[in-house]
Amino acid sequence: MALTFDTLGYAKRLQEGGVGDKQAEAHTEAARDFIMVELVTKSDLRAALDTQTLRLGGIVVATVGAAVAIMGFLIRFH
Numbered sequence: 001m002a003l004t005f006d007t008l009g010y011a012k013r014l015q016e017g018g019v020g021d022k023q024a025e026a027h028t029e030a031a032r033d034f035i036m037v038e039l040v041t042k043s044d045l046r047a048a049l050d051t052q053t054l055r056l057g058g059i060v061v062a063t064v065g066a067a068v069a070i071m072g073f074l075i076r077f078h
Helices: 007-016 022-039 042-074
Strands: none
Touching: 007 022
């Protein structure tokens, strides 16, 4: 999901706070180019968490299966 960033509103807010026009525009462009590209949405985080949860579940199942198999082998041949 893409995030929207109101560059005009952001620049105007900076200007209202006393930042000069050129500086406000530069700050706005920098925020858009370097900060916004690194942000994720809640749905992005949920999807990543779901993926990691599935992977962890697979690892747990494989580990338990391996442990049961090793225990059965040890009991049978001990």
